[in-house]
Amino acid sequence: MTDRLTQCLTRLRAEKRTVLCPFITAGYPDMRHLGGMLMALQNAGAGMVELGFPFSDPVADGPVIQESYRLALEKGADVGGILAEVRGAREAGFKLPLLAMISFSILFRYGTPRLAAEAAAAGIDGFILPDVTLEEAPAVIEEIGRHGLAGCLLVAPTTPPERRRAIGALCTGFVYYLSVTGITGERTSLPADLSANLLELRRLTDRPVCVGFGVSTPQQVQALSGLADGVIVGSALIRCITREMAADKPDVVRAVGELAGALSAPLTANNNGC
Amino acid sequence: MSQTVVPPTNRSAADAPARRLSSSTISGMDIGGASSGVPDALGHFGPYGGAYVPETLMIAVHQLADEYDRALKDPEFRRQFEYYIREFAGRPTRLYFAQRLTDYAGGAKIFLKREDLAHTGAHKINNTIGQGLLTVRMGKKRIIAETGAGQHGVATATAAAAFGMTCDVYMGAEDIRRQSLNVFRMRLLGSRVISVETGSRTLKDATNEAMRDWMGSVEHTHYIIGSVVGPHPFPRIVRDFQSVIGQETRRQSIEMFGRLPDCVVACVGGGSNAAGMFYPLVDDAQVQLVGVEAGGRGAALGQHSATLSLGRPGVLHGSLSYVLQNAEGQTADVHSISAGLDYPGVGPEHAYWKDTGRVKYSSVTDDEALEAFELLAQREGILPALESSHAIAAAVKIARTLDKDKIVVINLSGRGDKDVMEVSRLMELRSQAATDAKGAPQ
Numbered sequence: 001m002t003d004r005l006t007q008c009l010t011r012l013r014a015e016k017r018t019v020l021c022p023f024i025t026a027g028y029p030d031m032r033h034l035g036g037m038l039m040a041l042q043n044a045g046a047g048m049v050e051l052g053f054p055f056s057d058p059v060a061d062g063p064v065i066q067e068s069y070r071l072a073l074e075k076g077a078d079v080g081g082i083l084a085e086v087r088g089a090r091e092a093g094f095k096l097p098l099l100a101m102i103s104f105s106i107l108f109r110y111g112t113p114r115l116a117a118e119a120a121a122a123g124i125d126g127f128i129l130p131d132v133t134l135e136e137a138p139a140v141i142e143e144i145g146r147h148g149l150a151g152c153l154l155v156a157p158t159t160p161p162e163r164r165r166a167i168g169a170l171c172t173g174f175v176y177y178l179s180v181t182g183i184t185g186e187r188t189s190l191p192a193d194l195s196a197n198l199l200e201l202r203r204l205t206d207r208p209v210c211v212g213f214g215v216s217t218p219q220q221v222q223a224l225s226g227l228a229d230g231v232i233v234g235s236a237l238i239r240c241i242t243r244e245m246a247a248d249k250p251d252v253v254r255a256v257g258e259l260a261g262a263l264s265a266p267l268t269a270n271n272n273g274c
Numbered sequence: 275m276s277q278t279v280v281p282p283t284n285r286s287a288a289d290a291p292a293r294r295l296s297s298s299t300i301s302g303m304d305i306g307g308a309s310s311g312v313p314d315a316l317g318h319f320g321p322y323g324g325a326y327v328p329e330t331l332m333i334a335v336h337q338l339a340d341e342y343d344r345a346l347k348d349p350e351f352r353r354q355f356e357y358y359i360r361e362f363a364g365r366p367t368r369l370y371f372a373q374r375l376t377d378y379a380g381g382a383k384i385f386l387k388r389e390d391l392a393h394t395g396a397h398k399i400n401n402t403i404g405q406g407l408l409t410v411r412m413g414k415k416r417i418i419a420e421t422g423a424g425q426h427g428v429a430t431a432t433a434a435a436a437f438g439m440t441c442d443v444y445m446g447a448e449d450i451r452r453q454s455l456n457v458f459r460m461r462l463l464g465s466r467v468i469s470v471e472t473g474s475r476t477l478k479d480a481t482n483e484a485m486r487d488w489m490g491s492v493e494h495t496h497y498i499i500g501s502v503v504g505p506h507p508f509p510r511i512v513r514d515f516q517s518v519i520g521q522e523t524r525r526q527s528i529e530m531f532g533r534l535p536d537c538v539v540a541c542v543g544g545g546s547n548a549a550g551m552f553y554p555l556v557d558d559a560q561v562q563l564v565g566v567e568a569g570g571r572g573a574a575l576g577q578h579s580a581t582l583s584l585g586r587p588g589v590l591h592g593s594l595s596y597v598l599q600n601a602e603g604q605t606a607d608v609h610s611i612s613a614g615l616d617y618p619g620v621g622p623e624h625a626y627w628k629d630t631g632r633v634k635y636s637s638v639t640d641d642e643a644l645e646a647f648e649l650l651a652q653r654e655g656i657l658p659a660l661e662s663s664h665a666i667a668a669a670v671k672i673a674r675t676l677d678k679d680k681i682v683v684i685n686l687s688g689r690g691d692k693d694v695m696e697v698s699r700l701m702e703l704r705s706q707a708a709t710d711a712k713g714a715p716q
Contacts (some may be wrong), residue, residue, distance in 0.1 A: 062330040158492060
């Protein structure tokens with residue numbers, strides 16, 4: 001795991017804080033805004049950023065993220081282009097831990113060691129593996145670990161306790177807890193047993209936990225404060241970008257920054273970022 | 275399913291396939307008949323297979339694997355499966371001598387394994403009866419499915435009606451257009467058909483949407499995957515239920531010829547009819563096995579669905595197999611005249627058979643398939659599915675090269691009624707193109 005990610009996660013635990021982890025799609029609305037959006041998220045008080053590598057067949061994603069992936073791919077988003085933007089953002093002063101949400105199809109075809117090496121060199125700190133199961137994960141996590149990248153696996157509401165423990169033991173970054181049984185996308189309310197589930201998960205693993213899927217409002221973020229190390233918001237940000245693009249003079253960097261600021265406000269009373 | 279239905283058990287051991295019986299065999303029925311040692315406990319066929327799906331689905335995948343293992347050991351489950359495929363689906367299907375097709379090819383004798391005569395008109399019913407019974411055992415009340423040509427959708431809707439479950443079928447908008455008859459059949463059977471407007475609006479996208487539905491409904495819904503694809507244990511389960519095709523062919527061949535066929539030909543999209551036909555024959559090295567993919571309009575990416583012939587190893591819909599995709603793992607557009615073969619992936623066991631050389635995979639074009647469709651209609655009085663027409667086209671070429679004492683079996687996986695409107699449209703386009711060409715200045 002990179003120093004950047006280790007220090008962030010260690011500090012969050014030590015200070016018993018929760019940070020906002022915004023998700024954006026690499027290449028949506030286009031590649032040239034990626035660096036600016038990363039900086040805007042940093043300035044808005046985000047603690048980590050999750051960067052979605054667009055994929056043609058994302059079965060865990062709802063319509064909003066699906067459409068952003070489709071448009072990004074249509075505009076030619078590819079691994080080389082994304083990593084070039086990430087490298088540029090690092091040079092421009094982007095300091096937050098950056099996790100790539102990447103389908104195994106991309107990793108496998110590109111070559112896991114090759115992609116891990118190139119991603120690490122560009123300034124990515126870890127991979128979130130949305131479709132690598134506990135059974136298949138050990139080899140993948142070992143391979144990316146050789147290049148200093150952390151591996152983050154999913155735990156779902158449907159995951160039995162002993163399996164949650166095994167997944168936690170395998171994760172080298174954080175455990176990505178899915179707040180809902182279903183695909184990504186905004187929900188008007190989160191499951192009633194979410195906090196109990198998170199507390200239970202914290203008992204089963206000492207790995208840091210970030211919670212996502214369905215979280216979209218500052219109120220929901222606030223409700224999760226103290227229950228997890230990070231709260232992930234994705235579809236709401238993507239929808240914000242889409243809305244902004246329809247405006248007369250769109251400024252997606254400003255729009256993303258404003259929404260991230262509003263979402264992280266409940267978490268950043270005294271402390272900004274990671 | 276009503277618990278009062280107790281299928282009679284009047285089959286004797288003499289009905290069992292004349293072959294070694296695997297550990298999964300209890301009575302005369304030999305579900306699967308595994309002897310090849312694949313998949314392993316995690317669903318790996320050599321390097322292929324496995325499970326690459328979001329964690330949310332793993333509980334259902336494990337539940338299914340556990341229930342299937344229990345069912346295999348339960349004579350009552352075998353009795354029920356046997357009962358429904360015999361009394362409801364009409365098995366065994368015939369192995370029919372295609373005299374006039376044989377004369378046409380002028381070589382080996384050609385036989386047709388008549389899966390088109392199974393209830394609902396294709397082999398798909400074997401799998402939906404099996405998985406439908408598993409759904410009942412798991413206590414789930416709702417079924418979802420994806421469908422391309424609509425044959426799996428119809429078979430699933432049929433099982434849902436027969437066993438008293440609600441059923442939603444995801445189908446690409448493009449396939450709904452070209453397979454409208456099957457859409458109506460599903461609705462008549464009480465199922466909801468959900469039009470999928472994303473991506474290429476065909477089978478791949480229908481599969482994505484079914485998986486997304488399952489992500490949210492996994493606790494009460496069973497997803498009946500229609501082919502030997504998807505995460506473990508689906509490729510194994512679907513193969514096992516479909517292997518009744520190969521077991522019957524094996525038994526019928528021995529009865530009719532006193533030996534096994536020389537060559538067996540089946541079309542391959544996801545690969546369920548081929549897997550079911552081939553699996554009971556993989557250990558018989560003297561039987562040549564040929565899988566036929568959709569060559570579409572040509573070998574350029576996007577023009578065909580010949581995944582094994584022209585693709586590379588990759589991951590799609592939960593398993594590692596051959597895939598048609600770009601250099602960064604993005605799924606490619608595919609094309610086939612046949613909606614059931616119009617798919618960028620293929621079952622992992624086929625990838626394994628390709629690499630081990632046990633099965634040879636070839637492809638035939640849209641035009642060749644269309645010619646074979648007409649050929650079988652006019653020489654045998656049988657309208658084949660466009661999918662199966664691919665196997666016919668390839669088999670005629672093979673038969674032509676073989677001596678008259680050789681035997682070629684074609685798995686006639688489905689009937690072509692569903693395709694007649696699409697074939698009519700294509701024939702009109704073709705005659706229009708011919709007229710235009712004639713009228714054009716030289």
